[in-house]
Amino acid sequence: AECLIQPSPAESFSLVICEAWALGTPTLANALSEVLTGQTFRSQGGLTFSDQSEFCRNLKVLLSGDIRQACDLDSAASYVHTMFNPEVVIERIDRVLQRVVATSTA
Helix, strand or coil, X not given: CCCEEECCCCCCCCHHHHHXXXXXCCEEEECCCHHHHHHHXXXXXXXXXXXXXXXXXXXXXXXXXXXXXXXXXXXXXXXXXXXXXXXXXXXXXXHHHHHHHHHHHC
């Protein structure tokens, strides 16, 4: 794929966006989703849009063939592998569960 478009303003976490970044594919996400906007910014894996004109402008950038000006796809792949590898996810879940148990027994 040249890029992946996630048009939903109601999207929270997007597994398909993470899969795209892991494969070196840039993304274009709806900026009305704060979660996707934050992930896109932190990963440097794509651009966002808030209206039709910004969508068209940013899509042209991603399809221009020189996306290095807008994205760092190596950084995006690293972001996915660092933040969402199974060990990290299990560790985060474990910390949350430990807090819940500590709070419920207090």
